[in-house]
Amino acid sequence: MSTLLLNLRHVPDDEADDVRALLDEQGIAWYETEQGRWGISFAGIWLRDDSELMRARELLDTYQRERRERVKAEYRQAKADGSLPSVLSELRRNPGQLLLAAFGILLMLGLVALPAFLLSR
Numbered sequence: 001m002s003t004l005l006l007n008l009r010h011v012p013d014d015e016a017d018d019v020r021a022l023l024d025e026q027g028i029a030w031y032e033t034e035q036g037r038w039g040i041s042f043a044g045i046w047l048r049d050d051s052e053l054m055r056a057r058e059l060l061d062t063y064q065r066e067r068r069e070r071v072k073a074e075y076r077q078a079k080a081d082g083s084l085p086s087v088l089s090e091l092r093r094n095p096g097q098l099l100l101a102a103f104g105i106l107l108m109l110g111l112v113a114l115p116a117f118l119l120s121r
Contacts, residue, residue, distance in 0.1 A: 002031075002046045002047060002050075003046065003047045005030065005045050005047050005053070006019055007042075007043070008044050009035075015067065018067070019060065019063065022059055022060075023045070023056065028052050028055070028059075029049055030048060031046055031048060032044070032045050032046070
């Protein structure tokens with residue numbers, strides 16, 4: 001019977017690729033289900049054989065621990081050298097997109113408040 005190893009919801013593509021490669025390197029039989037066109041279906045990496053679950057789980061736990069430490073180190077480095085994105089840096093890099101988003105938010109707030117304004121008159 002198949003067993004779910006990794007739910008792929010909110011999993012970055014590079015992490016999913018690493019897990020696929022890890023399972024292939026270790027000779028663990030797996031298959032993947034897709035999310036589907038509308039995002040309703042369940043996307044995941046499944047093991048074909050239940051007996052491989054403990055070994056696969058240990059490999060995945062080790063990989064995720066190493067990935068967490070690497071990503072934390074990259075974050076600390078980006079924060080230290082000032083390359084971490086911020087709202088101000090995004091405004092400098094792409095002011096049109098940020099201003100358009102702000103305009104859209106204000107427009108939606110105005111539309112939501114319009115009935116209350118009309119009823120108070």
